[in-house]
Amino acid sequence: MSQPQTAETQMSENTTPDMKDIVALCKRRGFVFPASEIYGGINGFWDYGPLGVELKNNLRDLWWKQMVTTPPIGPDGQPVQIVGLDSSIIQNPKTWEASGHVGGFSDPMVDCKATKLRYRQDHLIVLTSDKADRWPAFHEEAEDSEISKKLKKLGMPSDIGLFEKVNLTELDVSTYAKIVGPDVNDPGTLTEPKQFNLMFHTFVGANATEADKAYLRPETAQGIFLNYKNVLDSSRVKVPFGIAQIGKAFRNEVTPRNFIFRSREFEQMEMEWFCHPDEVEKWRDFWFEERTKFWKSIGLQSDNLIMRKHGDDELSHYAKAGLGTSDIEYRFPFTAPGYGELEGIAHRCDFDLTQHQEHSKQKLEYMDPQTQEKFIPHVIEPAAGLTRGVLALICEAYTPDPNRPSGVYLNFHPSIAPKKAAILPLTAKDDHVPLATKIYMDLREHYAVDLDIKQNIGKRYARQDEIGTPFCFTVDDQSNEDGTVTVRHRNTMKQDRIAIDTIRDYMEKEMALMAG
Ligand code: ATP
Numbered sequence: 001m002s003q004p005q006t007a008e009t010q011m012s013e014n015t016t017p018d019m020k021d022i023v024a025l026c027k028r029r030g031f032v033f034p035a036s037e038i039y040g041g042i043n044g045f046w047d048y049g050p051l052g053v054e055l056k057n058n059l060r061d062l063w064w065k066q067m068v069t070t071p072p073i074g075p076d077g078q079p080v081q082i083v084g085l086d087s088s089i090i091q092n093p094k095t096w097e098a099s100g101h102v103g104g105f106s107d108p109m110v111d112c113k114a115t116k117l118r119y120r121q122d123h124l125i126v127l128t129s130d131k132a133d134r135w136p137a138f139h140e141e142a143e144d145s146e147i148s149k150k151l152k153k154l155g156m157p158s159d160i161g162l163f164e165k166v167n168l169t170e171l172d173v174s175t176y177a178k179i180v181g182p183d184v185n186d187p188g189t190l191t192e193p194k195q196f197n198l199m200f201h202t203f204v205g206a207n208a209t210e211a212d213k214a215y216l217r218p219e220t221a222q223g224i225f226l227n228y229k230n231v232l233d234s235s236r237v238k239v240p241f242g243i244a245q246i247g248k249a250f251r252n253e254v255t256p257r258n259f260i261f262r263s264r265e266f267e268q269m270e271m272e273w274f275c276h277p278d279e280v281e282k283w284r285d286f287w288f289e290e291r292t293k294f295w296k297s298i299g300l301q302s303d304n305l306i307m308r309k310h311g312d313d314e315l316s317h318y319a320k321a322g323l324g325t326s327d328i329e330y331r332f333p334f335t336a337p338g339y340g341e342l343e344g345i346a347h348r349c350d351f352d353l354t355q356h357q358e359h360s361k362q363k364l365e366y367m368d369p370q371t372q373e374k375f376i377p378h379v380i381e382p383a384a385g386l387t388r389g390v391l392a393l394i395c396e397a398y399t400p401d402p403n404r405p406s407g408v409y410l411n412f413h414p415s416i417a418p419k420k421a422a423i424l425p426l427t428a429k430d431d432h433v434p435l436a437t438k439i440y441m442d443l444r445e446h447y448a449v450d451l452d453i454k455q456n457i458g459k460r461y462a463r464q465d466e467i468g469t470p471f472c473f474t475v476d477d478q479s480n481e482d483g484t485v486t487v488r489h490r491n492t493m494k495q496d497r498i499a500i501d502t503i504r505d506y507m508e509k510e511m512a513l514m515a516g
Contacts, residue, residue: 044256044264054418067244082242087223098359108193121193127163216250240275267386274377299413304331323347343384350376410468414511420447426476436475
């Protein structure tokens with residue numbers, strides 16, 4: 001049932017939508033359900049309902065098209081080479097030793113997003129004060145003189161007595177935006193604490209001994225590195241080229257939250273771009289631009305999308321470790337006015353291939369067929385969350401509107417809308433239904449469309465508004481007389497009369513207009 005518009009929701013029009021309302025709509029209309037709901041749910045797991053899976057598949061297919069089916073035109077005017085892959089979720093456990101995912105760490109760690117340094121959460125102290133908008137953090141062994149020096153550098157009163165020394169473990173993650181990490185000068189770069197070993201494990205075979213232990217992959221990327229040589233040997237690709245993969249990843253997140261933003265089972269869309277080490281900057285810039293264009297082309301047009309490309313001043317941090325990661329971030333309702341990562345474009349250097357070469361004792365070098373130069377390619381990796389992308393698309397589309405019975409509609413870009421049109425007989429009368437069915441049978445060959453007969457027409461419009469269907473075609477008495485239908489636009493609620501035999505052309509034209 002659609003909810004009537006309340007005074008509060010009217011007031012909040014044009015402001016950040018409330019996550020509660022978004023989650024409720026997703027459940028009510030069949031986008032996302034809590035997993036195992038009838039048993040009380042299970043924290044960090046979600047199921048995608050009839051419309052959610054369509055939306056997710058549309059995003060997945062558009063990504064695959066951009067990456068594999070029709071990859072973009074490269075800087076030299078030729079299409080770049082990318083091939084697809086679907087690797088196993090469970091691999092030889094040595095994979096995760098080589099990649100560094102199975103480590104000796106089991107304490108919660110925080111990462112600095114700017115420097116890529118990692119700290120034990122319980123080893124950091126923070127100087128807090130009600131009056132200060134920045135709270136400097138230090139290693140617990142930092143000398144007072146070192147602390148005073150840093151405070152001066154930050155332009156803050158250098159009298160330590162004005163602050164309270166608190167261990168980071170005692171602070172709530174919601175206050176992290178204020179914290180200035182130990183090796184930076186601006187607040188907000190520390191991530192929330194993560195259990196370093198966040199992989200789910202299982203046992204392969206009948207015996208559940210330590211030797212049979214295996215892991216559910218925490219990222220799709222490693223399956224690509226494991227198959228890099230197979231792909232080189234079996235296809236016609238040459239460096240630079242990419243391998244793309246979409247699939248499930250599993251992380252035993254310490255605090256799964258914010259609906260499907262941070263879950264324990266999720267889907268990733270990752271592409272590893274193998275190139276010569278001298279060309280990493282060129283390709284990093286190329287992929288950063290292409291990936292930004294992609295998100296814009298499917299509707300994330302507004303100022304809710306930002307690109308946090310690391311500035312030259314930050315590059316020095318990566319002098320040894322490479323170019324680091326540039327992010328494409330979205331302003332989710334729960335991060336506003338801040339932003340949350342949607343996709344990272346990382347320079348992984350030659351780290352993964354070198355590690356797998358060492359651990360597997362298999363040569364993973366590339367020999368340039370022209371120059372005969374032998375090298376381990378460097379990797380630029382655009383890594384996006386498919387399920388997190390679905391959330392960004394839903395948040396972006398969610399549009400409160402007090403002037404319609406549903407009080408809200410989803411303004412989906414036509415390319416991702418789960419249903420492109422609905423065919424609605426005005427009444428369930430005999431003479432409306434057969435013609436509506438005929439139109440539906442013709443249109444469904446070309447578009448994902450709905451035939452909806454039940455309930456009064458107002459309720460059916462409300463439903464289509466809430467699931468983000470761009471057009472409703474209504475069959476009434478006049479339709480049988482003169483071969484026309486009413487078309488109602490989702491965004492404007494404007495109604496026009498058009499001939500039935502022009503519906504397909506009409507949709508094509510109008511969807512192109514909406515796509516901009
Ligand atoms: P975060 O900092 O949010 O934990 P990350 O930097 O660890 O993410 P990557 O390892 O770079 O993420 O993974 C690539 C993408 O996968 C992220 O940009 C995000 O969209 C998605 N992703 C990562 N972890 C999760 C999760 N727990 N739930 C849903 N999506 C996720």
